[in-house]
Amino acid sequence: MQTTDTQSETTINLTVNGAPEVIAVDVRTSLLDLLRERLHLSGTKKGCDHGQCGACTVHVNGKRVTSCLTLAVMHDGAEVTTIEGLGNPEKLHPMQAAFVACDAYQCGYCTSGQIMSAVALLKEPCGPDDAAVKELMSGNICRCGAYANIVAAIQQVRKNT
Amino acid sequence: MHTFEFIRPADSAGAVTAAAQAKTAQQGADVRFVAGGTTLLDLMKLSVETPARVIDINRLPLDKIEPTPDGGLKIGATVRNSDLAYHPTVQRDYAVLSQAILAGASAQLRNMATTAGNLLQRTRCVYFRDTAMPCNKREPGTGCPAITGANRMLAILGTSEQCIATNPSDMCVAMAALEATIHVQGAKGARAIPFGDFHLLPGSTPNRETVLEPGDLVTHVTLPPPVAGSRQIYLKLRDRVSYEFALASAAVVITVAGGRVTRARVALGGVGTKPWRSPAAEAALVGQSVNQANFAKAAEAALRDAKPQSENAFKIDLAKRCLTHTLQMATA
Numbered sequence: 001m002q003t004t005d006t007q008s009e010t011t012i013n014l015t016v017n018g019a020p021e022v023i024a025v026d027v028r029t030s031l032l033d034l035l036r037e038r039l040h041l042s043g044t045k046k047g048c049d050h051g052q053c054g055a056c057t058v059h060v061n062g063k064r065v066t067s068c069l070t071l072a073v074m075h076d077g078a079e080v081t082t083i084e085g086l087g088n089p090e091k092l093h094p095m096q097a098a099f100v101a102c103d104a105y106q107c108g109y110c111t112s113g114q115i116m117s118a119v120a121l122l123k124e125p126c127g128p129d130d131a132a133v134k135e136l137m138s139g140n141i142c143r144c145g146a147y148a149n150i151v152a153a154i155q156q157v158r159k160n161t
Numbered sequence: 162m163h164t165f166e167f168i169r170p171a172d173s174a175g176a177v178t179a180a181a182q183a184k185t186a187q188q189g190a191d192v193r194f195v196a197g198g199t200t201l202l203d204l205m206k207l208s209v210e211t212p213a214r215v216i217d218i219n220r221l222p223l224d225k226i227e228p229t230p231d232g233g234l235k236i237g238a239t240v241r242n243s244d245l246a247y248h249p250t251v252q253r254d255y256a257v258l259s260q261a262i263l264a265g266a267s268a269q270l271r272n273m274a275t276t277a278g279n280l281l282q283r284t285r286c287v288y289f290r291d292t293a294m295p296c297n298k299r300e301p302g303t304g305c306p307a308i309t310g311a312n313r314m315l316a317i318l319g320t321s322e323q324c325i326a327t328n329p330s331d332m333c334v335a336m337a338a339l340e341a342t343i344h345v346q347g348a349k350g351a352r353a354i355p356f357g358d359f360h361l362l363p364g365s366t367p368n369r370e371t372v373l374e375p376g377d378l379v380t381h382v383t384l385p386p387p388v389a390g391s392r393q394i395y396l397k398l399r400d401r402v403s404y405e406f407a408l409a410s411a412a413v414v415i416t417v418a419g420g421r422v423t424r425a426r427v428a429l430g431g432v433g434t435k436p437w438r439s440p441a442a443e444a445a446l447v448g449q450s451v452n453q454a455n456f457a458k459a460a461e462a463a464l465r466d467a468k469p470q471s472e473n474a475f476k477i478d479l480a481k482r483c484l485t486h487t488l489q490m491a492t493a
Contacts, residue, residue, distance in 0.1 A: 008165070027167040070202065071167075138267055139404055140267075
């Protein structure tokens with residue numbers, strides 16, 4: 001049997017928002033903690049830390065995942081995109097601009113996860129109506145209850161693209 | 162989280178060898194395979210699972226969906242739930258499976274969770290998940306506080322004096338109705354397990370949930386060829402519209418000719434200690450004409466042995482109505 005690693009710490013390669021990263025991690029490190037604590041990309045939020053709230057949603061190889069519920073070591077070689085990789089204050093991603101235009105947040109804690117989910121949804125099989133959007137966004141909880149405007153923001157982007 | 166040794170074997174044989182050193186493949190296993198991690202890492206954070214070794218099977222070639230020579234479908238262990246649900250063949254020929262998967266979890270979790278992981282999904286019983294509480298499933302012999310406690314979400318079929326925990330999977334309910342076969346590579350070679358034989362009733366050993374032994378690696382699941390002319394529906398009833406476990410669900414694969422049922426496969430979710438195929442409901446349907454009264458009789462048969470707990474007697478009627486309505490939808 002070959003094993004690439006049997007230590008409690010291991011070095012992994014990741015491409016995060018287009019930049020290569022080589023980083024030694026304790027094998028217990030979640031992808032979320034790696035992003036926040038090691039790479040200081042604090043736009044991705046820790047809510048429940050159990051995959052229930054969606055605040056930690058990022059894209060791994062183009063697919064949205066809850067980064068709290070996966071180990072960083074399981075993603076050696078992967079491409080990761082976080083909210084910091086979508087746009088910036090000078091050049092917002094269309095989804096970010098739509099969230100602003102539609103007032104799709106209040107406290108903002110869930111917002112980066114909402115936006116990462118919403119951007120991924122654009123490439124997923126999703127029916128045209130609001131109900132389909134709500135179903136595919138149900139993994140992102142908003143305690144402020146901005147849901148109606150979140151759906152409006154997503155529909156605005158879908159209509160314009 | 163307790164620390165562990167992280168192992169990435171080069172092939173399935175290596176994974177089996179590494180896992181075969183475990184004392185058990187059931188609750189408390191000292192070696193665990195990880196694929197999506199959506200159950201395992203959740204439970205490791207709660208210290209419900211404390212494996213000393215974690216074997217990453219994500220790089221093994223178990224991620225394909227392929228036709229089988231007999232006209233069925235082979236689904237790899239690490240196929241992601243979303244890839245399975247949206248696969249054109251699954252949507253066309255095994256629609257109940259697609260519907261069931263899409264009724265479960267969230268889009269993010271479905272992108273991570275895998276076929277084999279979903280087969281081994283653990284109960285959401287709050288006492289199982291809380292190490293401060295007794296639980297016969299987690300620590301045999303400590304008792305079951307659920308029987309006199311918070312049991313609204315728990316099982317009414319297949320329970321024992323030791324455990325009333327519900328199997329939470331949606332995917333498994335559809336696979337039970339589709340008569341899937343689970344393929345395992347183990348220390349003594351490969352074997353095929355009929356779906357109904359894979360999960361165990363809790364009985365006096367609720368810590369044993371499946372027939373898996375140390376070293377057993379689920380490599381794939383096969384589905385038999387689609388049944389020509391069959392209609393398939395999965396209906397899930399829950400406290401919220403989306404992203405919630407079932408209070409009751411039903412998977413139906415039914416064939417009708419001349420106004421009569423010629424073949425029926427029925428399984429229930431959210432009510433059983435394992436994915437609950439109901440031969441009694443199937444027998445009650447076959448040969449009968451398609452009408453509400455006969456569907457209600459089948460539902461009565463499916464729930465005949467139901468045993469309510471202090472907070473979940475409502476599930477008996479709910480499950481009956483769920484099945485009756487699913488049969489109506491599938492034959493409309």
